Amino acid sequence: MASILTPPREAVDREVAAAISGGGRDARGLAFQTLLLMAMLMALGVLVWLLYSVIDGAVPVFSERSLGDFLSGRLSGSPTRFGVAQGIVGSFWILVFVAVFSFPLGVASAIYLEEYASDNWFSRGVSVLVRNLAGVPAVVYGLLGLFLFKGLLGSLTGGSSLISAGLTMAILVLPVVIITSAEAIRAVPQPLREGGYGLGATRWEVIRTQVLPYAAPGILTGTVLSFARALGEAAPLLIIGTATGLLTSSGGSVMETLRGKYTAMPMLVYVATKRPAEKWLPLASAAALVLLVVLLVANTAAILARNHFEKRRS
Amino acid sequence: MTRSQGMKWVAASVAALSLVATACGGGSDDASDGSGAAADLKGTIFVTGSSTVEPISSLVGESFNGENSGVDITVEGPGTGDGFKKFCAGEADISNASRTIKDEEKELCAQAGVEFVELAVANDALSVITNSKNTAVECLNFADLYGLMGPESDGVDTWAAAKSLGATTELPDAPFKIFAPGQESGTYDSFWELAIKKTAEEKLGKEKAEEKKLRTFGGLADDNEIIRGIQSADTSFGWVGFAFADQADVAKIKVDGGEGCVEPSAETVADGTYPLSRTLYIYVNKAKAQESKALQAFVTYYLENGAEFVEEADYVPLPEADATAATTAWEEFLAGAGGEATTTTAG
Numbered sequence: 333m334a335s336i337l338t339p340p341r342e343a344v345d346r347e348v349a350a351a352i353s354g355g356g357r358d359a360r361g362l363a364f365q366t367l368l369l370m371a372m373l374m375a376l377g378v379l380v381w382l383l384y385s386v387i388d389g390a391v392p393v394f395s396e397r398s399l400g401d402f403l404s405g406r407l408s409g410s411p412t413r414f415g416v417a418q419g420i421v422g423s424f425w426i427l428v429f430v431a432v433f434s435f436p437l438g439v440a441s442a443i444y445l446e447e448y449a450s451d452n453w454f455s456r457g458v459s460v461l462v463r464n465l466a467g468v469p470a471v472v473y474g475l476l477g478l479f480l481f482k483g484l485l486g487s488l489t490g491g492s493s494l495i496s497a498g499l500t501m502a503i504l505v506l507p508v509v510i511i512t513s514a515e516a517i518r519a520v521p522q523p524l525r526e527g528g529y530g531l532g533a534t535r536w537e538v539i540r541t542q543v544l545p546y547a548a549p550g551i552l553t554g555t556v557l558s559f560a561r562a563l564g565e566a567a568p569l570l571i572i573g574t575a576t577g578l579l580t581s582s583g584g585s586v587m588e589t590l591r592g593k594y595t596a597m598p599m600l601v602y603v604a605t606k607r608p609a610e611k612w613l614p615l616a617s618a619a620a621l622v623l624l625v626v627l628l629v630a631n632t633a634a635i636l637a638r639n640h641f642e643k644r645r646s
Numbered sequence: 647m648t649r650s651q652g653m654k655w656v657a658a659s660v661a662a663l664s665l666v667a668t669a670c671g672g673g674s675d676d677a678s679d680g681s682g683a684a685a686d687l688k689g690t691i692f693v694t695g696s697s698t699v700e701p702i703s704s705l706v707g708e709s710f711n712g713e714n715s716g717v718d719i720t721v722e723g724p725g726t727g728d729g730f731k732k733f734c735a736g737e738a739d740i741s742n743a744s745r746t747i748k749d750e751e752k753e754l755c756a757q758a759g760v761e762f763v764e765l766a767v768a769n770d771a772l773s774v775i776t777n778s779k780n781t782a783v784e785c786l787n788f789a790d791l792y793g794l795m796g797p798e799s800d801g802v803d804t805w806a807a808a809k810s811l812g813a814t815t816e817l818p819d820a821p822f823k824i825f826a827p828g829q830e831s832g833t834y835d836s837f838w839e840l841a842i843k844k845t846a847e848e849k850l851g852k853e854k855a856e857e858k859k860l861r862t863f864g865g866l867a868d869d870n871e872i873i874r875g876i877q878s879a880d881t882s883f884g885w886v887g888f889a890f891a892d893q894a895d896v897a898k899i900k901v902d903g904g905e906g907c908v909e910p911s912a913e914t915v916a917d918g919t920y921p922l923s924r925t926l927y928i929y930v931n932k933a934k935a936q937e938s939k940a941l942q943a944f945v946t947y948y949l950e951n952g953a954e955f956v957e958e959a960d961y962v963p964l965p966e967a968d969a970t971a972a973t974t975a976w977e978e979f980l981a982g983a984g985g986e987a988t989t990t991t992a993g
Contacts, residue, residue, distance in 0.1 A: 407721075409704030409959060491737065577693070577704035577721030580711040593692070593720040606697060606723075608960070609870045610893040 386624065389617025402618060407579045407595060407603070411611040414604070416622050418579050422494065422596040423563055423626070425589075429498025430505055430562045435555055438509025442551075445510070446517040447539055459514075466507035473504040474571030482572055490591030492573035497594060500568050505558035512554020516547040549638040556634030560627050566598035576603045597623045688716040689940030695729025695742030696832055698887050699926045702768060703742055703948075705955035710947045717940045726832040727751075733929060734760050739941050741929045744770070744832035744887075745839070761932040763979050765972045766964055767948065768956040771910035772836055772922040773891035774899040775873075777882050782818040785900040785907035788921075790815045792845040794822065794883065795837075797858035805881065812849075818881065825875030825884040828865020836924045837885050841901075885922075888915070889960035915962040925968070926961065930976075936983045946980075949973050 393402060397412075405415015441462075449455035477500030481489045489495040520543050528538035544551075574595045581592065595603075601623065604616035693703050700723030707719040724732075726743045733741035734755035746764070747755075755762065774791075776783055783805065786794075793799060793808030802808055805817035827833040838859045846855035866872050869890045876882045876896050888910060891898055900907035903921025914920035928948065935941045949972055953963035964972070 407704070408708055409701035409721075409955070410708075413708075573722065573724070575720045575722050576697075577700040577723055578707045578711075578719055579721075580707070580715075580717070580719045582688075582716050582718055592718070605870065606868060607701070608890050608893045609873065613870075 383624075386617050386620050389614055390621045392614040393618040403622070407575060407577065407600070409577060411607070411615055414612075414615050416597065416600055416619050418575075418595050419597040419600040419619065420622070420626070422497075422574075422594040422599075425494050425594070426498045426501050426562055426596060427559055429495075429502045430559060433499065433502035434506045434509050434558065438506050438555075438558075439513045439551060441510045442513030442517055443539060443544075446514050447535070447543065462507045462510050466511055468507075470504060470565045470567040471571065473500055474568030476500065476503065477568055477572045493592055494590045494594040496572050497569055497574070497596070498590075500572060501562040501565065504565065504568060505562050508558040508561065509555055512557065513547070513551045516550025516554065517543060519550060520546045545641075545644070548641040552634060552638050552641060556630060556637075559630055559634075563627060563630070564598055564623065566596075566602050569596055569599050570602070574599045576606075597626065686716065687714045687940045687943055689938050690718045691720070691740070691938075691941055691944055692738045693719070693721040693740040693742060693928075694724060694732045694738040695740075695929075696726040696744040696926070697723035698726075698744040698770065698832065699723070699742035699767070699928070701889075701959040702926070702952070702955055702961065703740070703928065705958055706948050706952060707944070709951065709955065710944055714940070714943065717944065719944070725830065727830060730754070730929075733762070733931065734758055736760055736931070739931050739934045739938070740945070743927045743929060744924065745835050746927065747929065762929045763932060763935070763975060765928050765930065765945070765949065765976055766925045766968055767928050767952050767972070768926040769915050769923050769962040769964060770926055771888040771891075771915045771920055771962065772833065772840060772885050772924060773888055773910045774841075774883075774885045774901060774922065775876055775891050775896040776884075776899055777876055777880050778895055778897040779880050780818075780820075780882070780897060782820070782881075783899055785902055786815060787902035788841060788845055788904070789813055790817065791841045791901075792849075795824075795860050796842050796846055797850065797855060797861060799861045802861070805883075820881040821879070823875075823879040823882045824863045825866060825872045825879075825882055826863065827869070827872065827886070828867055829859075831865070831867070833869075833885070833887060834860065834865065837922070840922045840924060888962065892960055912957075912962050916965060918965070923962070925964075930979075932979065932983075935979070942980060942983070945976060949976055 402415045403420070404417050405413055406418050408414045445455060445459065449458075477496055481496035481499050482491050489499070524542045524546060525538050528542045533541070575593045576595070576599065579593055579595055581589070584592070597619065600619045601616050604612045604619055606612075691707070693707065700721060704721045707721055711717060711719055723729075723742065726741075726745060729738070729741040729743065730747060730751040731754070732738045734751060734757075736758055741762075747762075774786065790808060790813040793811035793813035794802060794805070796811065799808065799811055802811065803822055804819055805822050806819040807822070808817060826837070842860060843855065849855075866875065869886050872884050872886050873890060873894045873896060876884050877894075891910070898910055900909045901921050902908070905919070908914050908920045910920050910922070915923040928945075930941070930945055935945065949969070953969070956963045963969070
């Protein structure tokens with residue numbers, strides 16, 4: 333019995349002796365470490381190269397125009413006037429939809445799945461479904477948006493409008509929000525809940541005062557990752573349709589804006605790559621750079637917010 | 647986090663976000679406020695269709711909006727075919743097109759009760775291009791083009807092999823690599839119509855020619871991709887709209903339509919000597935134009951001032967006669983638009 337459960341004494345001795353007498357020269361370990369380092373450097377290299385090529389491509393734009401001019405410029409047929417203001421506004425509204433619909437719906441679903449639903453075939457089925465939905469390509473959600481929001485509900489949404497785009501993006505990121513929130517809630521230590529119950533708190537009180545505050549940083553991180561996805565996705569917008577040549581607006585109520593035509597940051601990058609490359613490709617790089625900076629700012633804000641919540645937790 | 651703290655945080659972030667929104671919105675309005683011209687026209691105009699024509703319509707729209715800031719104009723360019731689908735469903739006021747409307751598209755419009763006016767707005771040269779190193783090919787005639795790209799030429803993999811199909815120019819014995827638009831593109835159709843169709847119908851008969859059109863090749867969806875392809879292979883072959891060929895480092899091949907070799911340029915397109923020039927159109931929904939003074943004014947503005955923007959977008963303005971014909975067709979419609987429209991569907 334003992335010989336099965338514990339390795340033979342001599343073998344252990346040999347290993348220990350080798351580890352000591354090797355003087356730290358663990359050749360295979362070193363090779364493995366080098367391999368890992370190289371993998372990391374390669375990944376980093378690709379990233380740096382991407383950043384470099386985007387910045388390098390954008391240089392001609394910013395040497396001819398001021399940053400403010402490019403940021404305040406609108407969609408245009410002229411490469412000297414083309415700018416990203418409308419893309420920023422459009423992407424901002426899409427994020428509002430994501431924040432208003434995906435965040436509460438996603439977090440609520442996650443709380444239900446983790447805290448209320450009993451472990452039966454239904455809840456397991458829903459979990460599997462949500463996981464699979466998170467892996468569905470964006471184009472497919474675009475088709476959903478096309479049929480549902482532009483087709484069936486077209487008279488309400490206004491067709492190829494901000495509402496259609498925003499709701500489609502909200503649905504697109506919903507599974508991601510649910511999954512990441514559920515993971516964060518699952519990571520809350522069980523004793524925390526039990527302590528709450530022990531003091532006579534109801535389930536709702538435990539969730540509100542113990543579970544959610546503890547899970548908040550995790551939920552936030554996941555949500556912001558999903559924001560980043562909604563910000564960068566072009567495929568669903570291509571299918572639903574956006575303005576690509578010109579978009580002028582004489583203003584109007586918020587509702588009119590939402591039911592109106594729109595464009596978004598990733599679409600501007602796409603549009604610029606379709607035009608004659610000589611003059612337009614630098615604009616595509618410049619727009620991509622703006623998109624990257626916006627993403628970076630969003631992610632930084634998320635990290636700061638997470639740290640803030642984490643500090644409160646401890 | 648206490649409740650009041652939470653509320654403050656939310657309020658602060660909402661305020662910050664709306665500041666961003668107004669700041670951006672404010673910036674985007676500047677262009678339209680500057681002009682101070684009469685802005686009593688109100689309405690929305692939605693232009694869809696060809697991505698080739700999109701820059702022209704965008705430039706016209708931008709300028710029109712500068713004078714009429716009350717008119718909201720959206721221009722998109724999903725392609726001529728997709729554009730007609732939307733246009734015939736009544737979704738759009740105007741459809742840009744890099745070719746005339748097809749019979750089945752007319753059918754679609756008729757079924758939905760959408761009547762339209764067809765107006766020519768510019769000319770474009772289909773520029774046949776090759777790598778700038780490929781100096782052996784300078785000029786091709788229609789027989790050569792048929793030998794290289796016609797419906798029978800599927801096995802032709804060197805330039806010289808086109809001879810077996812009737813090519814008359816001495817062509818190099820070098821790989822023939824095609825980088826050209828795919829079938830969904832209006833530019834594919836234009837090349838077929840202008841360069842191959844006549845020869846193919848003479849050789850194969852109408853039906854057989856129409857069935858296959860061009861030889862089989864992997865079509866590219868993006869003009870910049872075509873340019874990059876052309877640049878990547880020494881003896882490449884392809885065609886793109888004038889704007890793309892003009893601004894890139896590729897060699898334009900002259901085309902001989904029976905009266906000598908002609909290079910595509912603004913002049914040869916304008917005087918009609920370049921054999922592969924095509925007309926770009928806008929199609930205007932009649933019912934919508936009758937209802938909307940803004941749309942009427944926009945189209946009138948387009949026809950009056952279009953030439954300037956056509957050149958800015960690197961296309962060729964219409965010759966005088968064609969421009970006048972378009973203006974006349976539009977004025978006839980406007981004259982009838984006051985009462986019940988009596989003009990018949992153009993096309």
